[in-house]
Amino acid sequence: MFVLLRRRILAASLAALLPLGCSSSRSVVRTEADASISAAPEEAPRWGLVIPGGAGVILRESLTSEREAAVRATLQEALQAGHVILARGGSSLDAVTAAIRILEDSPLFNAGKGAVFTHEGKNELDAAIMFGPTRQAGAVAGLRHVKNPITLARAVMEQSPHVMMIGEGAEAFARQQELELVSESYFHTEERWQSLQRALEAEGSQARQPTSFWSRPEGRAFKFGTVGAVALDQKGQLAAGTSTGGMTNKRFGRVGDVPVIGAGTYADSRCAVSATGHGEFFIRYTVARDICARLQYQELPLREAADTVVMDVLVKAGGEGGVIALDEHGNVAMPFNSPGMYRGYMGPDGVPSVAIFREE
Amino acid sequence: MFVLLRRRILAASLAALLPLGCSSSRSVVRTEADASISAAPEEAPRWGLVIPGGAGVILRESLTSEREAAVRATLQEALQAGHVILARGGSSLDAVTAAIRILEDSPLFNAGKGAVFTHEGKNELDAAIMFGPTRQAGAVAGLRHVKNPITLARAVMEQSPHVMMIGEGAEAFARQQELELVSESYFHTEERWQSLQRALEAEGSQARQPTSFWSRPEGRAFKFGTVGAVALDQKGQLAAGTSTGGMTNKRFGRVGDVPVIGAGTYADSRCAVSATGHGEFFIRYTVARDICARLQYQELPLREAADTVVMDVLVKAGGEGGVIALDEHGNVAMPFNSPGMYRGYMGPDGVPSVAIFREE
Numbered sequence: 001m002f003v004l005l006r007r008r009i010l011a012a013s014l015a016a017l018l019p020l021g022c023s024s025s026r027s028v029v030r031t032e033a034d035a036s037i038s039a040a041p042e043e044a045p046r047w048g049l050v051i052p053g054g055a056g057v058i059l060r061e062s063l064t065s066e067r068e069a070a071v072r073a074t075l076q077e078a079l080q081a082g083h084v085i086l087a088r089g090g091s092s093l094d095a096v097t098a099a100i101r102i103l104e105d106s107p108l109f110n111a112g113k114g115a116v117f118t119h120e121g122k123n124e125l126d127a128a129i130m131f132g133p134t135r136q137a138g139a140v141a142g143l144r145h146v147k148n149p150i151t152l153a154r155a156v157m158e159q160s161p162h163v164m165m166i167g168e169g170a171e172a173f174a175r176q177q178e179l180e181l182v183s184e185s186y187f188h189t190e191e192r193w194q195s196l197q198r199a200l201e202a203e204g205s206q207a208r209q210p211t212s213f214w215s216r217p218e219g220r221a222f223k224f225g226t227v228g229a230v231a232l233d234q235k236g237q238l239a240a241g242t243s244t245g246g247m248t249n250k251r252f253g254r255v256g257d258v259p260v261i262g263a264g265t266y267a268d269s270r271c272a273v274s275a276t277g278h279g280e281f282f283i284r285y286t287v288a289r290d291i292c293a294r295l296q297y298q299e300l301p302l303r304e305a306a307d308t309v310v311m312d313v314l315v316k317a318g319g320e321g322g323v324i325a326l327d328e329h330g331n332v333a334m335p336f337n338s339p340g341m342y343r344g345y346m347g348p349d350g351v352p353s354v355a356i357f358r359e360e
Numbered sequence: 361m362f363v364l365l366r367r368r369i370l371a372a373s374l375a376a377l378l379p380l381g382c383s384s385s386r387s388v389v390r391t392e393a394d395a396s397i398s399a400a401p402e403e404a405p406r407w408g409l410v411i412p413g414g415a416g417v418i419l420r421e422s423l424t425s426e427r428e429a430a431v432r433a434t435l436q437e438a439l440q441a442g443h444v445i446l447a448r449g450g451s452s453l454d455a456v457t458a459a460i461r462i463l464e465d466s467p468l469f470n471a472g473k474g475a476v477f478t479h480e481g482k483n484e485l486d487a488a489i490m491f492g493p494t495r496q497a498g499a500v501a502g503l504r505h506v507k508n509p510i511t512l513a514r515a516v517m518e519q520s521p522h523v524m525m526i527g528e529g530a531e532a533f534a535r536q537q538e539l540e541l542v543s544e545s546y547f548h549t550e551e552r553w554q555s556l557q558r559a560l561e562a563e564g565s566q567a568r569q570p571t572s573f574w575s576r577p578e579g580r581a582f583k584f585g586t587v588g589a590v591a592l593d594q595k596g597q598l599a600a601g602t603s604t605g606g607m608t609n610k611r612f613g614r615v616g617d618v619p620v621i622g623a624g625t626y627a628d629s630r631c632a633v634s635a636t637g638h639g640e641f642f643i644r645y646t647v648a649r650d651i652c653a654r655l656q657y658q659e660l661p662l663r664e665a666a667d668t669v670v671m672d673v674l675v676k677a678g679g680e681g682g683v684i685a686l687d688e689h690g691n692v693a694m695p696f697n698s699p700g701m702y703r704g705y706m707g708p709d710g711v712p713s714v715a716i717f718r719e720e
Contacts, residue, residue, distance in 0.1 A: 135644045135677070141615075142526050162614045163640045166502050167527045169613020253529020254522045255501075262622040262646040280523045284495045286622040289646045290653070297657035317495070 046330025053342030110225025115245025132238035228274030257282035262289035277321010406690025413702030470585025475605025492598035588634030617642035637681010
């Protein structure tokens with residue numbers, strides 16, 4: 001039900017258009033929404049916003065109902081923040097920035113405030129943003145004091161001649177741009193700290209070969225978490241953004257796919273993608289660009305392009321995670337090959353659709 | 361003449377197969393070489409090595425004959441180092457590493473020893489390597505003490521579960537891997553220091569808006585320089601690598617396209633690319649991946665895919681530079697839209713072809 005239907009395909013079987021694993025009850029809800037969208041004039045621009053809040057080992061049994069409610073409420077709040085901007089004719093870039101800032105400010109997601117800890121007990125944040133029509137992009141990595149990395153990524157894109165800045169240099173630019181800086185303690189949350197302790201303990205006897213930790217089953221649970229947004233505004237302009245604290249217990253200045261344009265974040269005039277998952281695989285398979293390349297050169301529908309890369313190419317490679325993607329027509333794809341992926345969608349009707357598990 | 365001809369197309373006009381701007385005299389030389397290659401048994405594996413040594417404002421009048429001779433000799437030495445490995449059946453990964461190490465150790469190229477200076481008078485080095493058959497990749501950025509960044513990129517790829525490491529963390533990994541570290545003074549060369557002084561002077565009155573420097577004509581000359589290599593070994597395995605000191609007078613921890621997999625460096629089973637040029641454009645247009653995507657999904661010949669991206673897409677966007685590319689059949693493309701690009705090719709015959717200007 002995350003697909004915006006165009007009038008001419010409404011007659012087709014709705015079931016065939018649903019993403020993998022949609023429950024029938026949920027389908028009914030969105031079918032109504034889809035029908036109201038499709039009843040709009042054909043020339044009406046399709047617009048909307050999709051957000052991921054992290055993919056990975058998110059199991060029903062390990063998520064309390066209080067936490068689940070808080071996650072869903074924050075995802076809705078982020079959708080709402082982006083939607084308000086899009087509804088009044090604002091740009092997709094503003095909508096993406098606004099939605100991601102809310103997720104960064106929440107301790108519930110692995111980005112900004114809720115960033116996971118490195119092996120050394122620090123927080124190192126990465127983010128990227130890209131504007132489809134101009135292919136302008138900004139990316140930052142290895143931040144320790146920037147409250148909202150997505151805002152710095154955007155400043156790099158708009159206020160510098162560069163695309164990517166890292167570490168202390170990037171933070172010097174943040175100071176020059178008068179962005180909000182915080183002390184390292186701002187990013188300290190007890191839950192993430194305990195995650196690090198569990199990761200260090202699980203690593204245990206592997207201490208002399210720490211790099212093998214991530215390939216062991218107990219390392220798997222610590223790998224994921226990223227927030228993002230892709231949006232299509234009323235002018236038909238696509239934008240994508242992603243922000244993350246990376247992997248719990250990461251070391252050696254490890255950077256994942258988020259600030260790698262074409263891997264975790266990408267937008268052009270036809271297609272925008274934000275990814276969440278095991279970043280190394282997303283870099284090696286240039287996941288975001290590959291989805292858009294298949295759409296552009298093979299003329300595949302967005303859904304098929306995204307499904308092929310996430311459910312086939314990445315699965316064969318062993319790369320766990322998912323993406324959210326939007327095309328220029330407002331079609332949405334949200335495939336994930338992990339047990340769960342926090343995600344949400346909001347179209348012109350302003351009805352939020354938020355989901356965590358596969359069967360939603 | 362940088363194209364390995366296959367027997368079945370030998371009858372076609374040689375002129376039509378030559379890269380843009382090849383002089384007829386040079387064509388004759390390579391035509392002989394091509395003829396000898398094409399006379400090999402058809403089942404013989406095509407293999408070879410291509411290297412770039414930087415693109416940009418390389419003008420005949422500003423290059424002394426001594427320097428030109430030294431540049432050509434070092435490019436030949438790098439080709440030879442890779443060729444020896446390929447000729448004895450070694451891997452493309454080893455050939456790429458060996459060739460790039462020689463270029464990194466030379467003060468003539470903007471990588472390793474000859475790296476340009478940042479605004480603060482430091483040297484910050486980036487590199488990446490990728491092995492096509494497995495799509496394994498390693499990338500490093502913001503190094504200050506690693507003598508051969510390409511070797512660290514390879515260690516990240518082979519000895520860690522990660523793809524990208526930056527800054528001090530990456531150097532800690534280099535220490536753990538017992539790679540050669542040097543003091544910052546190792547990278548101090550008088551010529552690059554003078555370049556920085558000229559850049560600072562040219563920046564002059566723009567000091568309060570330093571970020572506009574690069575878009576001014578006087579900034580253009582300081583932008584480029586990268587070394588790299590792509591190779592196809594006798595088993596048909598492609599690899600690509602790139603190494604750079606970035607842009608003279610860069611600041612804020614700026615990172616260009618080199619360590620961004622899919623932008624400046626990329627290899628898969630069909631296609632390998634190493635880029636040199638104005639990195640920001642190469643990131644935004646995911647240049648290396650886009651060339652290989654056009655080959656993969658549009659089934660374009662390598663030459664056409666590379667020419668389209670470099671001579672059309674990048675030119676329209678204003679992105680100056682070039683690429684070297686190899687496909688699985690040993691076809692070579694080396695398009696560049698800048699005045700010059702250091703480049704060289706060596707195939708099974710062991711005859712080095714080295715060129716700098718367009719009309720070679």
